[in-house]
Amino acid sequence: MTPAAHVSAAIEILDDLAQRRRPAAEALKDWGASHRFAGSKDRAAIASLVFDALRKAASAAWIMGADTPRARMLGALREARGMDAAAIAALCTGERHAPPPLTDDERVRLETATLDGAPDHVRGDYPEWLAERFAAAFGDRAAEEGAALAARAPVDLRVNILKGSREQALAKLSHLNPQSTPLSPIGLRIDAGQGRGPALSAETAYVKGFVEPQDEASQLASLLCAAAPGEQVLDLCAGGGGKALALAGQMHNKGQLYAYDADGRRLMPIHERLERAGARNIQVRQPKGQADVLADIEGRCDLVLIDAPCTGTGTWRRHPDAKWRLAPGALELRLKEQAALLEQAVRFVKIGGRLAYVTCSLLRDENEEQVAAFLAGHSEFAAMSGDEAAVKAGLPELARFASPHGAGLRFSPATSGTDGFYVCVMRRGCRGWV
Structure with a gap:
């Protein structure tokens, strides 16, 4: 599958989620079952796009001036992935399973729209009905806290001190470039980048109980x-x-x-x-x-x-x-x-x-x-x-x-x-x- 086809698939899955309000993992699994031609790397790329659109759903919709699956996906490509209008347009050609071309309004919004004047729940990408509660918890930092919650999380592991020390675990997982967590004395952190992170089930350190996933x-x-x-x-x-x-x-x-x-x-x-x-x-x-x-x-x-x-x-x-x-x-x-x-x-x-x-x-x-x-x-x-x-x-x-x-x-x-x-x-x- 091409990157453009990944975007089309992500929009399709977002549409399913909008209609059925179910966990994203279920929708992704069903899509994969009905599109057997998609390989594991394709499915991972599509899942990453879907989750980016969900993280930035409110701000992306504001940028695009519409709250549709396509608008949220296009807005998220800019807000979550930093793509400019030209790069997004290159994905939307309408050819070979690519999304339809950008409209004039979509292109203008991708080029010029900002979050200036948007309410906190939009800038922070959280539900509007929680706005008062976020304000009560965070005051004027509500949008900042919400935006941090909309970012990607690293992979955190807890070292099992019944089996060994953090230094030993760092050595066992050195091929994943782990770092010590700054606050927990028994934690490791792995940067997942744009992907899903390492497959821990295939790591000897996990299989033998030296580490466990835990934020x-x-x-x-x-x-x-x-x-x-x-x-x-x-x-x-x-x-x-x-x-x-x-x-x-x-x-x-x-x-x-x-x-x-x-x-x-x-x-x-x-x-x-x-x-x-x-x-x-x-x-x-x-x-x-x-x-x-x-x-x-x-x-x-x-x-x-x-x-x-x-x-x-x-x-x-x-x-x-x-x-x-x-x-x-x-x-x-x-x-x-x-x-x-x-x-x-x-x-x-x-x-x-x-x-x-x-x-x-x-x-x-x-x-x-x-x-x-x-x-x-x-x-x-x-x-x-x-x-x-x-x-x-x-x-x-x-x-x-x-x-x-x-x-x-x-x-x-x-x-x-x-x-x-x-x-x-x-x-x-x-x-x-x-």
């Missing part, structure tokens, strides 16, 4: 929990086990970590990952009907981690289609789930123990406001300051990411170069303790 902010969230060898730890929303594996490393396989998730299906990948990582202190507790599978650890945990279900606004660099599928009703549902999980967690935290609340959201509703509501109803808990949490984790430099809106720390692409994450660690004392 640097997610690594920092695990490190801020400050899990120590010998502790009793509950991961209440373990899912596939990413943070549980990170905590097991911090505990050096000493103590006990219980991995639980209310949806037992989400736990299925964890078993293979445990074996690959060499994590031996994790017990997987799957739901069993009405049975209380966590009754034996009530009031015994030094640390309970809630990696809460959320809107995922902090991960839009990796899932740009998700921001356009997110609806207000989803936020309301997540807020209820988060509040319920915080109440559930109280049962397991011992006096003197810690409750860590983590989201990959940047919205105050899901973060500082959720924690404030919990603390208002539980005087036996108090939030650690950003300074205290960072020092306890052995990462005092993270104190600069203390939230300006209340308890906890917040990370974002624009401030920390990571995905957007929120972390709040609370300590439990006797009722009435502060």
